[in-house]
Amino acid sequence: MNPALNKVLLGITPIALFLALWQSLISFGYAPVTMLPPPGAVFLRLGQQLFTSDFLHEIAATLVRLFGGFGIAVVLGVTIGLAAAVSPGINAVVKPLVRVMAPIPKVALYPALLLILGFDHASKITLVAADALFPILLSTYYGAAMVEQKLIWSAMAAGTPRSQILFKVVLPAAMPSILTGCRIGLVISCIVVFLAEMITSTDGLGHMLVQAARTFQTVDMFVPLITISMLGLILNSLLHGLRTYLLRGFPEV
């Protein structure tokens, strides 16, 4: 057997074991079906719902918030991170601000955002952006600050104008680090958007879960959780594809 296949098999085992454990808890009567629905029922419900327009509408609401917040975080994070890495003056201002703001639990800001921005999309998008911003900003900063000086010198010796060094040398050289930050930010966005919808919302996947919990529909409680996990996996692999495309020609990290 070849090693790659071996690895895949070894990786599938715990997931299969997990599902088997889940099923056996019910089959052997340790957990009543009302408390823990069998995995088959959950996936069946997911399959049915996937083609109803209501469910797609909820997913769309979640995705809008997720991408809105994540997009803002990427633009702001990369811009501020690059600016701080290039200019010592900006760095002196940004660094202490980030130091203070990064460890604040952003979820605690959510009530304030609700009061200021209302219960609609805006407050959730802001929360997602605030949470995803710092990993992207910091990894951009570290990536750009560690660009080898030699690269910049050679570009200048080759006649690149000063104004273009930032985009032609620093940005591409920092790209691997930026993309790592984006991946962390993306996972965080998935988590935060779901939580914000759970706390107060009228639509979205998180709202579905809360709604199901209030009416004790346990099967419906698992469906949004599995959906967000799969969304996270899909988005992650899309980002991975983008990474391989953008970093073609880079040595494998």
Next chain:
Amino acid sequence: MITPRALLEKSAPLLACIGLLCVWQVASLTLQTESFPTALEAIRAIPSILGDKESLVNIGASIRRMAIGLSLAVLFAIPLGLMMGRIKGVASFFNPLLMIIYPVPKAALMPIIMLWLGVGDVSKTLVIFLGVSLPIIYHSFQGGKAVEEKMLWSGAAMGLSAPQRMWRIVLPSALPEILTGCRTGLVLALITMVTSEMIARQSGAGNILFNALDMAQYDTVFAMIMVIGAMGILFDAAFEKLRGRLVRWSKPQHDMPLSFS
């Protein structure tokens, strides 16, 4: 002798705090809405929260749950992560499972866990444990993987058994990376704690916050946000001190972990 420059550098975080408060003050003065109190009003509401015995007990209970969840996670996640780092089979066994679990918001499990274990301390601590474990496993895994083979060979040549090598070589050399994971975990524990209390709405700091919101006590809302934010900053600074002592020998790494969530 402290130079003015060093003094400025030391006080920079403090200045940043003051700057943020000023921005807030100006913003609320310009917006002039009732639901957005000024920074000064919110600061004035802090003593009444910290003076109230019930809310202090609530916040104390929150911190206790957080500490228990975090320590359990550290005890469980570091050995697992290091094993994954050293033994290939263990890594490919657990990696896909962890990848599936990663984007699931752990605090979202709260309603389900509440069904099984009730609304008490056990379910909240379990949620914190789940939330914190993943980054610590991940960082321990990275740290364990990066240990230099030569050191392990020399250890083996000098007659250390495999568990001894784990304890005497792998653990210390992965320590800087592990501590980065723990720092992320610490902030994450605070976040999960607040969120789980916001969802369960029974006791704790997150509950005070939303009760005040429901009763339209907006200055209390903002004061509580400041208290929770200050907790985050203080815990982080304290851990950074501890980390500086434990791994004084290692090269200074990024002074900020990347994976705050």
